[in-house]
Amino acid sequence: MATNDHGEHAPIDRKADITIVGGGLAGLAACIEVATRNPSLSIVLVEKEGKLGGNSAKASSGINAALNDDDAPVFEKDTLESGTGLAARSLVDVFVRNSRDAIAFLEKQGHVDLSVLSQLGGHSAKRTHRNTQGPNVGFAIVSALQKLITDHIESHDWHIDVVTSASAEQVLFENDRVTGLVIDRVDKTGRDEGAGEPLRETIESSVVILATGGYSANPELLKKFAPGVEDFPTTNGPWARGDGIGLAQQLGAELVLMDKVQLHPTAFINPKDRSAKHKFLAPEAIRGSGALLINSSGKRFVNELATRDKVAAAILAQPSKDAYMLLFEGAKDMETTLGFYKHMGLVQVAHSIEEAAALCHVDAFVLQQTLNDYAEVSHSQQPDAFGKTVFPHPLHYAEDVTSHMEIHVMEVAPAVHYTMGGVKINEHAQVLRSDDSAIAGLYAAGEVSGGLHGANRLGGNSLAECVVFGRIAAQQAVQQLAH
Template sequence: MKTKEEGKTDREKKGVTRRRFLATGIAMAAGTGLALNLSRGEAEAAARKLPVKWDEEIDVAVVGSGFAGLAAAAEAAGKGAKTVVLEKMPTYGGNSIINGGVYASWDDEYHLRQKLGLGEDSPKQHLEDTLKGGDYYNIPELVKNLTENASQALNWMIDEGGCKIREAVTRAGGHSAYRTHTVVEGVGRGFTEPLRKIGEKRGVKIRLNNKLTWIWRKDTEGPVLGVEVETPKGKRNIKVKKALIMASGGFSRDIKMRQAFNPSIVPEYNSTNQPGATGETVRYAQAIGADALQLAFIQLYPFAEPETGILDNPAVYPFNGVGYGLVYVDKNGKRFVNELERRDVCSMAQIKLGLKPTYSIFNEEMVVKMGGTMEEIKQGIAKGRFIKADSIDELAQKLKIPAEPLKETIATHNKYLKDGKDPDFNKPITKVMIPLEKGPFYGIAQWPAVHHCMGGVRINAKAQVIDIWGKVIPKLYAAGEFTGGVHGSNRLGSNAIPDCVVHGRIAGTNAAAEKA
C-alpha cells in the first residue's frame, strides 16, 4: 500500500495544489504585475473573507445584458429559476444593442437562401468556414454548438420574441456561402429587444448600474457562492443558489489590457465598442481560478467610420455588400484586397497602405439585395456618411480620388464579374454579383477600429467555466465574447450573435438545472 506521501502527485509534493493556487499564485501574479494584471484590491483575493451574511439570495445571476446575457437569463427563467441580470452601465444591451444586427445561419424558418436561389449551405460547411477562418485555433466542440444551433436560435427569437429579419441573405468575408441575415432595424437592438421581451415574459429582472466587483468562492475546490456588486445604494453581496453566468463581453475599450496581451493593438486605434467594454470581469474570473485563452487575439473591424471608429448602420454596408459586387478602393482609386477576404486580412491590407481612409463603392441596384434600404441610404447621405453620384466621374470628384484610375478599376472589375474570374485578387465570383454599370453610385469612407476579443475565459460544450487545471468550476457558466476558443484567431463577421445566443441559451439551461 502506498503511503500518503507516496500517493501525492509531483505538484502536491511541491506544494502546488489547486487549493493553494488562490493563496499563492494570485498574490505572486499581482506582486510581479504579470499574468493576471490584477489591481491591488484584486490581489487580495485569497485574503478576502466571505460575507458574514448575504444581502440577497437568487437562483441565477447573470452578469451582462447583451446577446449572451439576455439569452442566458431568458432560458434560466424559462426553466423555473429566479433570475436577475446585473448590468454595470445605465442602459441595457452593451455592445450588442449597437452591433450591426447581422446573423450567420445556414437556414431560417422562411428558408430565404433557398427561395432567393443563393446556392447550397449546411451546418457542416459553416463549421468548416469558421474553423478555417480562425486558423484552426478554435475549439471544435464550441464551433459545432454554434453552427448546429444557429438556425434554431434564430427561429426562437423570431417565434418567441417577435424578431424580424429582412428578405435578403448575403455572403460575408471569409464565408463560403450566403448565410448572413440582417434584422429589419439594421442594428443590434433588433435582436436585443426580442431577447429582452422573452426574458421579461419569463420574469427576468434587469438591474442597471449594478457593477460586479467580486466573485465569491471559498477556495479553488468549491463552487462559486455569489457576487459582490456595486449599486447606486452601495455594495451588496448576492448569494447564487444555483449558478452564476458571466456574459459581460470583451475588453476592446480596455487599452491597458489590450496592450498587455497584444501590443500591436496600439492605444491610438479607435474602437467600435461602447465605453463599458473593459476587462475587469475577466480578471475577477481568473482570480478565482478560471482559465483564459487566446487573449492576444483581438479583431479590428475594417469598415468603421474613419474619424470616430463607430460602427453605425452605414458601416455595415461595406460588410454586407461584398456578396453582391461591392468594391473596395484606396485613395488612388485602386483595389487593394479580395473583398471577400476575412476581416483581419482586409484590416491589415488597409493599414499597410498607410493612406487613410479607403472606400467602398456600390450602386443602388445592390442596396436591397444586400439587405439594405433606401431609407437608410437617405439617412446616411444626410449624415454625410454616404456620398451619392450619378456617374463614377462625379463620385471620384466628391470622394477626392483620381477619376481615371477609379473608372479603370470599376471597368476591370465589371469585366471580371462577367468573365467569372478575378485574376488580380482571386475573389470568388458568383452569379448574383452586380457589375457597377448603372447609377446612382455610392461611396463610403472606412478604416479599421478595435472591434472584438476572440480570447476570454475557457468553457466546455456545456458552457461551464474551466479552471487552470482543466476542471469545471462548479456553479460558474459563461457565454459570448467573455469566453475564448469559439472563433480562434479571427472571428468571421456575423458569427458573433449566433455564438452569443446559442451559448447563452446553453448556459442558462444548464445553470437552471443546478441544485440550489
C-alpha cells in the same frame, strides 16, 4: 452564507437561483432560456450600464446559421479556417450544430424578422440573417428580447429582477463552488448623489453566468496582451472593459487567445473628426451587398469578401492606411441601414463616376477603368485578380464618367472591433481552470469567453455565439439546480 475575498461573511441583500452578469444578447438569451425551461426559478440580471443591449445592440451585419444539414460541415470548415487553426474544434462543432436552433429561438421568442440572407467575407454561402427593415439587426433582436422579459415580469410569469447601473465586483466562492456575487449599484433614488460611493450589495446565488463582453475599449488590457492595437480607434462602447475576465480570474479561470484582437477593416472615418477614438462600424453587410474598396489611386487592391484580418491588413498596407468604399445597386438592400449613416454625414451619394471620383480625390478615368474591369469579371463569374469568386450585384459597363450612376461613397479604416480571447470554456459553457477542471457554478457566454473563433472571427458569428452559448449556459445552470 457567502463569504467575500477576505473570508468574511458577506451580508445578503438579494437571493436568486441564477445570477446573470451582462445585459447584451448572451445575457438576455440566457435569461429567457432559464425562464422558459423553469419559470419558478428566480433570476437576477445585472447590467453595469443604465440600459440593456451592450455591443449586441450595435451589431448590424446579421447572425449566422447553417442553412441545412449539408451546409453545417461547410459552415464549420469556414469557421475553423477563419480561426487559422486556433479555434477549439469542440466549441465550433457545438456552435454550428445549435446555430439553426438559435435563429428559431429568436423568431419564436422575440418574433424577430431574420428573412434576409447575405454572404459575408470568409463564408462559402449566404447564411447571414438580418431583418428586412427597421433598425439594425442587433438592436431589433435585443429590443424584442428585452420587451419579452419586461412583459413577463409585469405579468408575474417570470421571477426576474433586472438591476441596471450596477457593476459586478466579485464572484463569491465557498466550499469549492460559486455562492454569490458582489455588486456596486448606483442608487436610483438619488440618495448617493454627491456621496461618491455606490451602494454595495451581495446577491446569494449558486450559479453565476458571465455575459459581460470583451475588452475592445480597454487600452490597458489591449496593450498588455496585444501591444500596438491600443493605438487604433474602437467601434465598441465604453463598457467593453473585460470586466468578466477579471471576475473569472479571481477564481482561477484560465485565459486563452488574449492576444487575438480583431481589427474590423471598415470603420467610418468621420470627416468632422477624423482622429476620433470611437468610430461607427461600416457593416460588413455593405461589402456583402457588393461594395468595392479603392485606394488613393482609384484602384481596387483586395478581395472585399476575404476574411476580416486579410482585408484589414490590405488596407493598412496602403500608403494612406485607409480606403474608400463604394456601393452601387446593393444600396437597395441596405437602404434602412444607410439612412442612419447618411444622417450622420458618414455616407455621401454621387450620381456619376465623375462625382464619386471627386469625393474620393481620385482621377475619374482611372476610377471608370477600375469599375469597368470589375464589371467585366463580375459578369464572367471567374475569379478576379484578388481571388474574389462571389460578386453580389455585378456592375454594368460605364460608357463615360458623366453618365448617371448612383454611387454611395464612404471613407473607412480599420478599428478594434472584437476580442477573440477570454476565459476558457468547454462545450457546456462551464468556465475552466488551467487543468481543464470546471469552476462549479460559473458559466460564460459570448465575447467574454475565448476559443470559438480562434485568431479571427467571421462576420455574423458573434450574435450567433451569444444565443447558442447563452442558451447552453442557461440549460446547464437549470440542470445543475435540478440536482
